[in-house]
Amino acid sequence: MKRYILYSIFLGLIWCFVHGTVNFNNFLIGALLGPIVIRPFRSLYGFENKISYMNIVRKIPKLIRFFYVLFIEIIKANVMVAKIILQPKIDIKPGIIAVPIRTKTDVGITAIANTITLTPGTLTIDVSDNKEVLYVHAIDASDPQGLCDSIRDDLEKYVLEAFE
Amino acid sequence: MNISMTHLPILLVAVPILMSALMIFLRSNPNVQKWLNVSVSFAMMLISIILLLQVWNGGIQVYEVGEWGKYGIVLVADLLSSGMVVLSSLVSFLALLYSLDYIEGRSLNLTYHPLFNLLVAGLNGTFLTGDIFNMFVFFEILLLSSCGLVIANEKGGVTKSSDKMEATFKYLILNMIGSIVMLIAVASLYATVGTLNMADLSVKISAMTAAGTLPWHIYAIALLFIVVFGNKAAIFPMHYWLPDVHPTAPSPISAMLSGVMIKVGAYGILRIFFLIFRDALFLLQPIIILLALVTIIIGAVSAVGQNDVKRLLAYSSVSQIGYIFLGIGIGSVYALTAALVYMVNHAIAKSMLFLTSGGIIHHAGTRDMRHMGGMNKTTPIMSVAFLIGAMSISGLPPMGGFVAKFILFDAGLRAEYYIPVAIALFFAVFTLFYMFRAWLLMFWGETRDVEEYGEYSSHKPSLMIVLPIVSLAALVFIFGVYAEPLIVLAQAIAEQLIDPQPYIDAVMTRVVR
Amino acid sequence: MIEIELIQDVISTFLLLVGAFFVFLGMVGLIRLPDVYNRLHATTKIGTLGAFGVMLSIVAKLGLEPIGVKAITVGLFILLTAPVAAHMIGRAAHRHGVGLCKESVIDEYGKEYKK
Amino acid sequence: MDSFNVITAAIFLPFIFAGLVPVMEKLLKQRIGWFAVATALACFILIGMAAPGVIEEGHIVQGTIPWIPSAGVDFTIYADGLAMMIGFIVSGIGVLIMFYSNGYMSKTEDLKRYYQYLLLFMGSMIGMVFSGNTIQLFIFWELTSITSFMLIGYWRHKPESIYGAIKSLLLTASGGLAMLAGFLLLGNITGSFDLTAILNDPQVINTIKEHELFLIILILIFIGAAAKSAQGPFYIWLPNAMEAPTPVSAFLHSATMVKAGIYLVARIHPIFSGTEAWFILVSGTGIITMLVAGFLAFRQTDIKGILAYSTISQLAYMMTMYGYTTHHEPGIGVAAATFHLLNHATFKACLFLVAGIVAHEAATRDIRKLGGLRREMPITFIIACIAGLAMAGIPPLNGFLSKEMFYESSIEMGASIGGIFTFLIPAFAVLGGVFTFAYSIKLIDGIFLGERDKEAIPHHIHEPPMTMLIPPAFLAFLIILFGVIPSLPTHYIIEPAVSGILLETAHLHVKLWHGVTTSLIMTIVTFILGILIYTKYDRIAAWQDNFNMKNPRISINYYYDRTVDSAKGNAFRFSSKSQTGSIKLYMIAMLLLMIALIAIPAAILATNIVPSQLNFDIPPYEAILLVLLIVAALSAAILPKYLPAIIALSALGYGVSLLYIYLKAPDLALTQILVETLSTIIFLLAITKIPQKYKEKISLSVFTRDILIAITVAASVFVVLINATQGIVDPFASLSHYFIDNSLLLAGGHNIVNVIIVDFRGYDTLGEISVMCLAALGVYNLIHSRSEE
Amino acid sequence: MNSLIFDISITFMVIAIIPCIYRVIKGPTIPDRVIAVDAMTTVIVVILGIYSYMQESAFFMDVALVLAIISFVGTVTISKYLDEGAVF
Amino acid sequence: MTTIITKTITKICIPLVILFSISLLLAGHNNPGGGFIGGVMFVSVIALAYVVFGLRHIKTFFNPDWAKWFGFGLTLASLTAFSAMMFGHNFFRSAVEFVHLPLFGEIELVSAGLFDIGVYFVVIGSLLFIFKNVGDDNE
């Protein structure tokens, strides 16, 4: 039930967004439709797990911070790749590096993988079966260890805070 | 009651569509499904007859779907379309009865009923529509439903499923090209005339001709419809799919295809050319006559070489559709009458023959006539039925086919098309030869070699299989000895075709929202 | 009021042009970069930002009318899915046997994957 | 009952009673034959009831019941003397044959079927002769062909029966089609199919004679007659028809059905005679057939074989005589022919019945094995002698009389032409008579005289039961009666018939003895030559055998067999050439037709194929997109592997949807985008199990051809489209005005396209979703229709 | 002014499709082609954005969202097909 | 099998796209969209789920009889069209009604909307029916 309410809230928002008009009526329609839509798929959403609203509320500032960092990183990433593309002669040392991660939850792994992709010069190719290692393609793979460290220190920290 | 009587045209299309949907829900109750479908199909047949009578007595009926007049889609029941609907309803009712014991149970239960209903809807929709784009839509319904039905499983499984696949593929590819051609024609027509309503098109094109502003490409568009409908009717050079598809389909479906479906092409030519492109008839007629003759020849000669009874019947259909188109090509009222009479007679006789062939195949366990023989003793009903059909197709009295051939030749000679008639007549001998050869091969002679081909099935054909065959055979005979009503009807239809003003008036004189 | 509109116009036009420019750049990268993986960098990152930029420009110009909300939805959706799509393609490419370009220096995934 | 009704009853009685046979069979069991006898007798009596008026008063029974008035076909009775005569022959001999069959047909046979067919035949034959409408005549005519077919194939398991049946059907029924064409042309000239209208009006006959199609009509109708009467090249079916039970042969293939052709010639005599064409065609065919068939009879060893050839030859007599004509005297041989027709029916039926007796008792029909039966079956012997001698033309039997008349008319005809024909035509007639004489004697000699081969037929042979003896005896009686008292048949039968043919009252004076005339001398010559030939009979037969062995190609049968035997093979060769199974060729045929159908009006009607005013104004981004679309499509065409091609296709699809956006169609763009992706998924699903096995190597010639077709298709579409998009021709406008104006007003929707889809043209959409359902159901069938699992 | 920006940006975007089509043809690998089509959809989304921007109507935004979603579906499907040789 | 990353994102997409498809369905009469487009959206997201989680896995908890869906859709569409007859009108005669509903406010109820819902179900049912059957067969 708790989950239903949570999803109702989310889906109410989503309805507003896909519908294009954000108002209470629309939110309510979405919130009512939400459980119906989600119900057939409930085994995907871990309905058996307990959740606490307080946790979620507590994480909101951290999420915002995460997105802020992410945004900055994306800009940097773009500028960097743009530079490479605009070089008269493309001179790069790409490669795929195994990056160990600490995150364990699905959402966390997804978040960090996506973040890696959106940030400078790196792109997640795969996650190992035991969910411990991300394989990351880097445009500049001349220093694998340095890359691993920067991911661990800069990005994973925010992800862990926001999602775990 | 009075109100519902005005809805007849739409009922003939919409009820089968609704039925097909319900059939999906009734999958768990095969018996309910079966008998509901049969009774509705019977009702459809009655409705179609009532509609024809209404049109006969009260003139052309126009049904505005959605009450949008010519801006929406209208259904027009004139004598031609309601006559065709009667034909299709009759054949489909009988084919459905036949299917109940012929089609493999699971297939029947799961997909056959809905597909069959949509086939019926497609046929009725095509015949009744007064809108040219809507005709395209119903053509697609016809196409896909027939494809789905061709690959339906029959009991016994005489036809290899690979054959069905191959035939369906060829059928589908060629018809998809036909559909594309149709869309080109319809769109170009709209771009020049600004309407899709057939009566409206007719009025406007006539007006353009009168004013001398009809652009030449309208003639090209008109002729493109030969490809469209010729493909449905399987006239040369678009006949190639027919000898593959008709034999591989389950027999009741073969009956529907050969009996009614290919007539859709003939109907289309009649409708489009005699209503809309009257000014292009002078171009159409020589082309159609030429194609018809080649069709007659190819079908007749090829049929002679067949060992497969259903393939022989299919080639015979090719040849026979050539005769129908010959009548259309000649184009006088009398020739059109002949073509229509021919159409009806061929529909009934060929459906009957295909249904009979189903019984034969069931009995012999093969389609190869060389592996049959002496079956007159074991399946006397099939023997008589096939003989009646063979006589009719060969144009021997006292069967309906004779009357049709006789009027057709008469009309051709009256219009002084001596050489086409001579050719047609000459190849009628081929018809006689291949039909009787088939009959003799299957029913006369020594009983086949049991050691090589096995015993004949000892199952007696069930009532559901015999009844449709007998009814159709009776009709073949009745149309032979008492053809007058049919001819009078056909003549009335032909006159309506030659003078489409009543049709136009009925459609165009409407109050629109 | 007029000034606000002007500022809105300028910002939105700027965002639009920058977005379009980045997208364009990404496509140039698609031609110029040496292998699948590097090209993925170009299209996912630059393309995404470009698209996001254009969406933002719509918001900037038209506010949160239905169109703006929808623009945000589109932008977020792209942001959400583009990396996943890139990940799927890259992974499939590697497992499909597409090697890295000759300039590449390391392939730890190849070692892992081939085990 | 007036005569019209009586004759109508006589026509339909056999049909109805044939329908009753199965019921009666339950009642009568094996005595069902007597039911048939009764039916035939009833017909005879019915015709007899109408006869007095026709015979005594020269009155012609005419009447019409509308049947298919809209096609000009009515049920019309035209009963004149000719029709009466044939009617009597048919029903009379019918009585005898059915009577005889009671003895002949084994009780284990399928008697029901046998009598049904016989009755149906009889009805058809009666219907044919009384037909006053050409189409009606044709219908009954074809019915006799079909019943004959069924009766020849009575023993359905025998290959010979099947061969004979199909041969007779093919030849007679297709001859019938030619005749139908003739009738149709005739109908076109006269404006109706009513025979009475023609026969009653000399004016109409004149019109026909002067018409340009006269000769063609004559030939067409004559083909029908000749095929039916086994004349000319069509004779070949008759010998094989002997596979039928012997009573059937007697009835159909000697006495009645084969006379249908002769009847037809007689019937159309007033219309066509008096012309050279008539003489050349009818008499020419007759003379040749008479000589050839008479000669060929020698080779036969089967009694029925001899009789068959003799029948052909005798029918040819009649044909020849009916063909004798001049402008001044159209009917030189009519009386003779008509008389011979009657006589032939009596003696030939009688001979067949005798043959049946012999075969029945001796269990063989081989003339080489038979012999000396005169001792064991004296009555039969006497009957056979009467009939055989009548055929040979020995006085005082009826055959003598008609042969005399044949000679007389031949002399007259020869004289009227003059020149060499003065002698030639009578000479041919005599030669025909000589052959007839020889084989007639052979028949009697071979069966009854001499000694028989005791090894072949060891058992004792005795006379048949009375049921089989009475009918031939009765016929023998008639033979003598007609011979001795010729005025009896001439007055009551022949004169009315001849009047019917010539359309004027005829008086005949036929006597056994009218002095030493040229014809009598010819008869004597005939006998002398006949005896001479008979002494060489076996040698001629042997020579024929030998000749036939060495020259198999000099035989019409050879060509018939070859045509029929190779028909299937040739047809299959043809169909495998046209129906190659290659779908590519099928497509090309269709595309070429499409191109041609655009090219024809373009060539005939177009003043300028591409309109002079063209719009090249296009924004650059749209132009680039168009180029990209073409490139994407090209790459879909060029990329050899499936997946790249599919990806290129989806690029094309996205490009197209972008174009839809440019063309201001967001709904379309949306739909296109969605459909594109779904098709890609379905493509992937489909190719999941299809490994790409080969790469097509296109040879230069195929490539050139395909490219040419593609370019031509593109060009034709271009031409149509560029013309069509010149805008709606003034003063008309598009339906769309209505939709735009009323979408919101009447249907309450802002999105006009959607409103059209769900409302204005919602019916289309109903169809469209039906198609979706169909695809789903069809796919289910596809997946679940594996051959064997 | 607006229409100039419109023309320029749209033209640039259409030019940006050229590399995509180039990759679709050239490849060299199938993933390259997938990327190209995916990139092409991104460009079209941007074009739709520009249209919406210029015409100030939301019609094209719906198209854009649909395109974004469906292109994701398509890419994932093809990738899985490439990877496993099966779709579902 | 696909990765955890894809699965997680797909989980987000499923309700989002379904809601979007419903929104497109309802908006169709006045905006781009409608039954077909909405339906295909729905199909695409279910197909995505099939792809990402595997058809077999999805079937363990979500396995509707898609044939009934398109059967229902076709029934609904044709009954909508038939319903006009009950009011003495022709087949497919449409009706527009403005009603006030508590949550939605003044909304426009169009009979054609009901028809569009039929279309929606037909599209979903038939396409997913095909996908499921072929997908099952592929295994």
Added chain:
Amino acid sequence: MNNFLLTLTISILFGIGTFLILRRDMIKVIIGLSVLSHAVNLLIVSAGVFENGKVPIITGSGHGGEVTGTIYNDNLVEGILAPIVSAGTHVEFVDPLVQALVLTAIVISLATTAFILILAYRIYEEYGTTDIRELRRLWG
């Protein structure tokens, strides 16, 4: 008046599609049919008759389009064939009808393509090849 280049492009697409359906590989043939259906859909759209209109969605709640002076009652006696509009009447929108027609055509083509693809899949199963030249068990 329609654009020349658009018409040309559509025709070229027809040509390419035609070339493709004449190939030996079934899948290629089906791809060809898809190209042809794109071409024909574009053809239908280009058959629209109003020039330079906007998206056919009525914005605002007012009466859509300008008053065109169209007569909507057919009267054959008076020779009126509705709608008769004086030539050059301006309409605000592009032709919505052709778009509706194309929508129908697209959906139908999707259904048909789906069917034929699965058919090809089954044919491969039965014949072990996608070469239509080997798809010739039915002949003669």
